[in-house]
Amino acid sequence: MGVDGIGARVPRKEDKRFITGKGRYTDDMTLPRMGFVAFVRSPYAHAKIQNIDASAAMEMPGVDAVLRGDELVADGIGNLICGWMIHSKDGTPMKMGAWSALATDTVRFVGQAVAMVVADTYAQARDAAEAVMVDWEELPAVTTTAEALAPGAPQIHPECAGNLIYDWEIGDQAATDAAIENAAHVTKIDITNNRLVPNPMEPRAAVADYDGAEEHFTLWTTSQNPHTARLVLSAFYNIAPEHKLRVIAPDVGGGFGSKIYVYPEEVACLWAAKKVGRPVKWVSDRTEAFLTDAHGRDHTTTAELAFDADNRITGFRVNTTANLGAYMSLFSSAVPTYLYATLLSGQYAMPAIYANVKTVYTNTTPVDAYRGAGRPEATYVVERIMEVAARELGLDPIELRRKNFVTEFPHQTPVIMCYDAGDYDASVRAAQDAIDYAGFPARKAEAASRGKLRGIGVSCYIEACGIAPSKAVGSLGAGVGLWESAEVRVNPVGTIEVLTGSHSHGQGHETTFAQLVAERLGVGIDTVQIVHGDTDKVQFGMGTYGSRSGAVGMSAISKALDKVEAKAKKIAAHLMEAAETDIVVEGGAFKVAGTDKQLSMTEVALAAYTAHNLPDGMEPGLKEGAFYDPTNFTFPAGCYICEVEIDPDTGKTEVVNFVAADDFGRIINPMIVEGQVHGGLAQGIGQALLEGCVYDADSGQLTTASFQDYCMPRADDLPSFKVMTTETICPGNPLGIKGCGEAGAIGSPPALINALTDALGTEDLSMPATAEKVWRLAQAARAPMAAE
Amino acid sequence: MATVSMTVNGKTVTGEIEGRTLLSHFLREGLGLTGTHIGCDTSQCGACVVHVDGKAVKSCTMLAAQADGCTVTTIEGLARGDQLHPVQAAFREHHGLQCGFCTPGMIMAAVDMIERHGGKLDEATIRHELEGNICRCTGYHNIVKAIKAAADEMSGSVATAAE
Secondary structure (H helix, E strand, O other), rough: OOOOOOOOOOOOOOOOHOOOOOOEEEEOOOOOOOEEEEEEEOOOOEEEEEEEEOOOOOOOOEEEEEEEHHHHHHOOOOOOOOOOOOOOOOOOOOOOOOOOOOOOOEEOOOOOEEEEEEEEHHHHHHHHHHHOEEEEOOOOOOOOOOHHHHOOOOOOOOOOHEEEEEEEEEEEEEHHHHHHHOOOOOEEEEEEEOOOOOOOOOEEEEEEEEEEEEEEEEEOOOOOOOOHHHHHHHHHOOOOOOHHHEEEEOOOOOOOOOOOOOHHHHHHHHHHHHHHOOOOEOOOOHHHHHHHHHHHEEEEEEEEEEEEEOEEEEEEEEEEEEEEOOOOOOOOOOOOOOHHHOOOOOOOOOOOOOOEEEEEEOOOEEEEEOOOOOOOOHHHHHHHHHHHHHHHHHHOHHHHHHEEEOOOOEEEEOOOOOOOOOOOOHHHHHHHHHHHHHHHHHHHHHHHHHEEEEEEEEEEOOEEEEEHHHHHHHHOOOOOOOOOOEEOOOOOOOOOEEEEEOOOOOOOHHHHHHHHHHHOOOOHHHHEEOOOOOOOOOOOOOOOOOHHHHHHHHHHHHHHHHHHHHHHHHHHHHOOOOOOHHEEOOOOOEEEOOOEEEEEHHHHHHHHHHHOOOOOOOOOOOEEEEEOOOOOOOOOOEEEEEEEEOOOOOOOOEEEEEEEEEEEOOOOOHHHHHHHHHHHHHHHHHHHHHOOEEEEOOOOEEOOOOOOOOOOOOHHOOOOEEEEEEEOOOOOOOOOOOOOOOOOHHHHHHHHHHHHHOOOHOOOHHHHHHHHHHHHHHHHHHHHHHHH | EEEEEEEEEEEEEEEOOOOOOOOHHHHHOOOOOOOOOOOOOOOOOOOOEEEEEEEEEEEOOOOOHHHHOEEEEEEEHEOOOOOOOOHHHHHHHHHOOOOOOOHHHHHHHHHHHHHHHHHOOHHHHHHHHHOOOOOOOOOOOOHHHHHHHHHHHHHHOOOHHHO
């Protein structure tokens, strides 16, 4: 390994621009004559639009246009779609309601856009949006799945009778029912996975420009996958053919899933740029982000886990209802199905699993993938029920898990996934040692002597990453393939550009990907430039989500490097009159093994481009591309142990110790990987203790629509984390990578709730475990002691 | 419209602004200093922190007119040429940033924090002092580490200079 290669803790190449204020985010773009957009949004959760009167707004200073949904539809702009087809168990396709970028006759959630103002300044646009008069006819609204499925519930979409989008199943129902019937013990839980708002710190934004002479659009946007955005904008929303639309995702300030999707605002801004004949910019404010960024989670589940007399799992039955909000967002249908129920086997050998998942429309913000996407929901169900089962059976929760661990690989679960490699006991041992698991009773007693309640909780998660084998996801309903592409360009002077279809919005690709090149070609990372996020530069790519950029994106780069290396070796062998098989790459040079003959990368590259002396028939140049389609998902797994201390007088929970032991396969940059885990843990702890959407049941208003009302984790809500890795190499890709982006958010919520319920002596605790909830339970827990 | 004049990153600037223009908007749109970010509407997130007359201020909470005659330092004015401020260097060294969006505000808040506390910053104080700055990427772990390292370094160099 070189100093910059695989495994090196290299500071990030991209940092300098961010720490000096030179990052370039979408909102930093300014174009000549640019107008500013403000959207007119619904104040109602469900209403008919009777009339839109823009006359007063049009008279206001600086106002250029007020545009409505009927005009957008008349111009042929297509409806927003969900790109993953799911069929109900009766074979019928999911029931997708129409979603126009600007509502034409009905609004279905608070914040849905009905019109847009274009004005000379941002303030003028906002003022004028306030002055657009809409006559509304309010309709009854529902915010929960239980209400939406109740007989006589308000109908949200004419296409979806009863608001049931699909009723889907997976696994063997008969075998699972039999296992539960014949079990020595069955543990049953009812569990809710709270609705979250992703809240990347950079709000969404779009800058759209139209060149009438070329009939060409350019969109700068806050996207995790600009090529997918271009494809969808072209193929489904009829903005322009792909070669007439350039999508640029410049620096993007976090995504966490919420910037995968093409949103109404981007569609509307592109359309408006042509309509009004000037570039336009829209920047979401934070409340708009709360109201319109796709939310995450929002499942209610009943689960039953069956054991034999030897405490081995015999069957697992799960019934889940998922709230998809008012419209089906781009990948929403896949989240509670193939990204959720396929992980219900956890780290355990389960002979039979059956899951039934119903998804439901409600008058709430659309729900889609948020960091982990389905896998946190699965892990929460599996790891809560394992903990509860251990308590019911009077067993140490780790011993019950250990007894049921998958220990031989490959392991085919009853729910599609085939685990390729892992050592679950290794991560448990690492976590136990790091937290001093054996010393917990003494710490609990010491805390009790101070009047504090201490608890410890375990979570052994598994996830499916490296999304995903195209043929497999195609057979499951995906509308796209999920491979990745890369191009490696060696310049005539020997510097290297890597063009990738992955997109970095905090993950550090500019460093990690350069480290792979450094490892392979022996060059310094400063001679490598990673190019991403621009459809005019990178031919195509599927973007970054599902912890796929290492396992899939870097595998594509690796394949392209294979080709570059092979050609460069041919050139070097020719120039040094050696056999190609004798050429080795070392320290940025091509050497003839066993001799002192060598050529630098610069010399080989220059020879490739001058083409004065190449092997007969060889094309000039040194540039290679590759597409990589994975053969399987990857399966990161690990063990998290959390220790909490509760102050029963205030209900305040302090996370006093948090240990994460993860198996991510091969790691390129440990510093960056640790950072990904830290961030994921913070989001998971946020979900468990602090964060949760609250909708007013009567009005359908989102009452948690600002940072004042929705509790984002602050620095003093969190501990310093102890993170470590164990390693089993992923056999499915050339680099052995499993992926690390989502693990923290997936594995941590059950560890927290298991620790809190351990401390409080009750299972009756839902997320977020706010101080109020914990205080009430702590009072109840204390009451018997006081009576003694 | 009103005229405001202030010193920003060592240069005197003048602008014609609407009375309601926030300092954050004046810096970004009026002066093109886009390193100051806007991440919320309620003065919670701290992405917009700058220094006004030497104190950390959320520039979305101050009218540009209120900064008339003041000395303002933004993230762009923190380094001396190519010489990074110790807090900037520490954020890079300790991986205290990921997407970079909260980073300018974090760094400006951290500089102010260190100047107020000197070398006496411990982890608990740093975490408490960061309550006005939200980061969604890092879990704060490495931000805290970076600020502690910078505080130690800066107080060390102050002590050395005093000797």
